[in-house]
Amino acid sequence: MTDSLPGCSAALDKPAPKISFVSLGCPKALVDSERILARLRAEGYELAKSHAGADAVIVNTCGFLDSAKAESLAAIGAALEANGKVIVTGCMGAEEGAIRAAFPDVLSVTGPQAYESTLAAVHAAVAAPHDPFLDLLPPQGVKLTPRHYAYLKISEGCNNRCSFCIIPRLRGRLVSRPAGEVLREAEKLAAAGVKELLVISQDTGAYGLDLAYAQSSYAGRAVRAKFIDLMRELGSFGLWVRLHYVYPYPYVDEVLPLMAQGKILPYLDVPFQHASPGVLRAMRRPGDQEKTLERIKAWRRACPDITLRSTFIVGFPGETERDFEFLLEWLDEARIDRVGAFRYEPVAGAAANDLGLPPVPEEVRENRYRRLMQRQQAISARLLKNKIGRHIAAIVDRIERDRAEGRSQGDAPEIDGKVNITSRRPLRVGDIITVKVQRSNAYDLFATAA
Numbered sequence: 001m002t003d004s005l006p007g008c009s010a011a012l013d014k015p016a017p018k019i020s021f022v023s024l025g026c027p028k029a030l031v032d033s034e035r036i037l038a039r040l041r042a043e044g045y046e047l048a049k050s051h052a053g054a055d056a057v058i059v060n061t062c063g064f065l066d067s068a069k070a071e072s073l074a075a076i077g078a079a080l081e082a083n084g085k086v087i088v089t090g091c092m093g094a095e096e097g098a099i100r101a102a103f104p105d106v107l108s109v110t111g112p113q114a115y116e117s118t119l120a121a122v123h124a125a126v127a128a129p130h131d132p133f134l135d136l137l138p139p140q141g142v143k144l145t146p147r148h149y150a151y152l153k154i155s156e157g158c159n160n161r162c163s164f165c166i167i168p169r170l171r172g173r174l175v176s177r178p179a180g181e182v183l184r185e186a187e188k189l190a191a192a193g194v195k196e197l198l199v200i201s202q203d204t205g206a207y208g209l210d211l212a213y214a215q216s217s218y219a220g221r222a223v224r225a226k227f228i229d230l231m232r233e234l235g236s237f238g239l240w241v242r243l244h245y246v247y248p249y250p251y252v253d254e255v256l257p258l259m260a261q262g263k264i265l266p267y268l269d270v271p272f273q274h275a276s277p278g279v280l281r282a283m284r285r286p287g288d289q290e291k292t293l294e295r296i297k298a299w300r301r302a303c304p305d306i307t308l309r310s311t312f313i314v315g316f317p318g319e320t321e322r323d324f325e326f327l328l329e330w331l332d333e334a335r336i337d338r339v340g341a342f343r344y345e346p347v348a349g350a351a352a353n354d355l356g357l358p359p360v361p362e363e364v365r366e367n368r369y370r371r372l373m374q375r376q377q378a379i380s381a382r383l384l385k386n387k388i389g390r391h392i393a394a395i396v397d398r399i400e401r402d403r404a405e406g407r408s409q410g411d412a413p414e415i416d417g418k419v420n421i422t423s424r425r426p427l428r429v430g431d432i433i434t435v436k437v438q439r440s441n442a443y444d445l446f447a448t449a450a
């Protein structure tokens with residue numbers, strides 16, 4: 001007597017083919033990885049724990065900076081050595097010649113979002129099980145993030161032409177997902193236990209421009225593919241909704257009331273990259289960046305608790321000491337809560353290489369990077385000190401005996417600070433609790449569960 005399903009015992013006896021997966025790069029690439037894995041799981045493939053035990057390896061590469069390309073090539077080399085059957089996809093896949101020159105034996109090379117070609121390469125390398133009884137895909141797909149938060153990609157590509165960036169060339173022009181499709185994905189994620197949605201794209205505020213704000217159906221009604229309409233809808237799910245990669249366009253101001261009402265997290269990730277007008281012009285940055293200080297002040301008036309996160313590039317070609325000092329003074333005035341800084345690295349194929357601007361020597365770039373991080377550390381420490389004694393909300397990410405590690409509404413996972421929580425009562429990962437802030441350091445808070 002066997003309790004296998006009639007007609008499928010042979011298929012169940014046969015071990016499912018295993019795929020090992022390496023996901024490199026930004027959250028947008030992570031979402032691509034999740035989509036490929038979701039499809040593979042739906043077809044009956046399993047994820048292998050190591051390259052050696054897999055039937056094939058997929059490497060989802062990053063091609064943004066030369067250092068990321070080097071990391072991608074190293075990952076391909078390691079996969080070839082450990083396994084031999086390697087399928088390459090992702091941003092660096094757009095440079096097939098460079099990959100094949102280094103590793104002629106890779107099975108296939110495709111660019112970003114080439115889901116179908118990647119799957120076809122997997123099918124050619126290891127036949128799909130094709131058994132509906134092995135379709136164990138959870139309705140929310142496969143997530144590479146912990147269960148309680150998830151990235152929600154609302155569009156692909158970018159219509160801007162920042163001179164240091166080759167992403168529009170790699171990923172193409174802006175293509176927004178219909179609002180109904182995004183909302184159905186958010187609904188599935190919420191049903192699967194996700195508490196926090198991290199909204200991502202290359203240019204989040206530009207959502208829907210390519211669709212001329214076309215309506216699509218969600219829950220029996222029409223929803224426009226417009227940034228503010230989508231945010232209103234996402235804000236009604238009762239989840240933490242965090243916005244990444246938003247440029248300071250005037251219509252971003254419309255989302256501030258939703259933040260003040262607690263519908264969307266009071267958090268904006270705005271990659272300013274610089275403040276000096278000359279450098280911004282050379283960078284060809286989108287948004288009306290010269291008026292950003294006024295805009296930031298208006299955002300703080302509309303939502304006093306807002307946390308601003310940004311990234312900056314130091315040592316862009318032609319950046320003078322005066323430009324850099326301007327950036328430091330701007331930081332003092334803007335009081336950006338969370339900052340990531342990069343030393344400029346030329347990217348092959350980027351317009352910045354042909355601007356005819358003098359490169360900034362490496363030691364100057366390094367020096368400016370250190371000065372910027374020191375200045376920011378002091379700003380961050382001051383802002384966090386203001387939170388001592390306050391009761392704030394925190395989401396629990398990890399538990400270790402009587403301590404927990406979490407994040408406040410002002411901290412995105414992986415890139416911002418942490419809240420170290422002591423609690424007398426047991427906590428669970430994904431709980432959203434109230435804590436009292438006891439002390440702070442430059443980047444983190446220390447609090448007790450209230």
Ligand code: SF4
Pocket residue numbers: 158159160161162165166167168202203286
């Ligand atoms: S906004 Fe600029 S930096 Fe961002 S993806 Fe588009 S071109 Fe690149």
